[in-house]
Amino acid sequence: QVQLVESGGGSVQAGGSLRLSCTASGRTFSIETMAWFRQAPGKDREFVARIRWSGGSTNVVDSVKGRFTVSRDNAKRTGYLQMNSLKPEDTAVYYCAASYSAAAWSRYEYPYWGQGTQVTVSS
Secondary structure, three states, X not given: OEXXXXXXXXXXXXXXXXXXXXXXXXXXXXXXXXXXXXXXXXXXXXXXXXXXXXXXXXXXXXXXXXXXXXXXXXXHOEEEEEEOOOOHHHOEEEEEEEEOOOOOOOHHHOOEEOOOEEEEEEO
């Protein structure tokens, strides 16, 4: 089992920045992929970014490319989502998720989830 605890959400004006953190505990040595998803009111939970725990390769959705960066600190068992140039349409609850699979992409392939953190961007 893996437990994930998120932090770093908040309210910012458009153009501002936030950094989300996700710290893993438990059976962390088996984590292969950590990902970030978000869910806006009335919408489905959507993929934002993911990072391979070993090697550090990353993927981000086109809508945040060039603005969001995903990273991790293996020693701290913590993943990060740096969000710059935030837009009102980025407003959502952001979730981190972890998988033992290196090929995990969709939300259904991540068995472990953080509690979610609210990000609100005002215009």
